[in-house]
Amino acid sequence: MLGGLFFVPMVSLLGILIAWYRRDPRRFLDGPAEDAPLRLMRWAIGLLAPQRAEWGQAMLGELGHIEGGIQRMRFALGCAGAGLVLPPWGRAATGVWTMIVLATGAVGLYAGMAVHYGLGGGDWIWVSILTGSCSAPCSVPVLSYAGPASYFPACSAACSSR
């Protein structure tokens, strides 16, 4: 059972490592013109379903007319939130939500078992589980250069009809 608890965070971590390895090499050619809000926005519009692509371009176009780093970041963060909740969910958004649910479930399950059954696996277990679980959703913006579908290959494959 305890091995099962490790499975989900470890798969998440493996997915992140693979996505990091496969990240788009063009990131090194983009230069400083690609600021963080723009990268976040490009990731966010990748979350949208194909039929919402025009709205993604609308958000991206609007960002191009906003001055000021803070305003741009606030706008991009809002659009990222919209990309995650705007129906219908795209494949990438479904993958992100799946990862968040799985990671939260894994942590909750372990916490519940640790409290209820008094399982004390040692601090290293906590560290490995929390690291694997938390790094999955938190690292998504960091990996914004790669295509959203490649963030979590396992989930993307599960969500894909290909």
Added chain:
Amino acid sequence: MQRNRPPSPQAINVLRALAADPARWRYGYDLATEVHLKSGSLYPILVRLADRGLLETSWEPGVGSRPPRHLYRLTGDGRDLVAALTAAGAGRTVPITHNRWSEA
């Protein structure tokens, strides 16, 4: 199945802002600033309004290095809805409480 829920207070504010000058095309960021909505709340509202045929969209060509910009204005149905809301007493600007959880 398309649900036909009444518009939220935030959506009513957006509709009213657009109805102030129905013939004028508006930018998303300007609308967000005017109605005090974050982009994460405004765009889902705009998408819903467009899906219901209350909003028409257009593109302003990009200038120089600036990308094309999306423009919005009410359709005839949108104007009718605002008129109906105004007649029903719901067309007044709804105060925004700045509660981030109430914006969605």
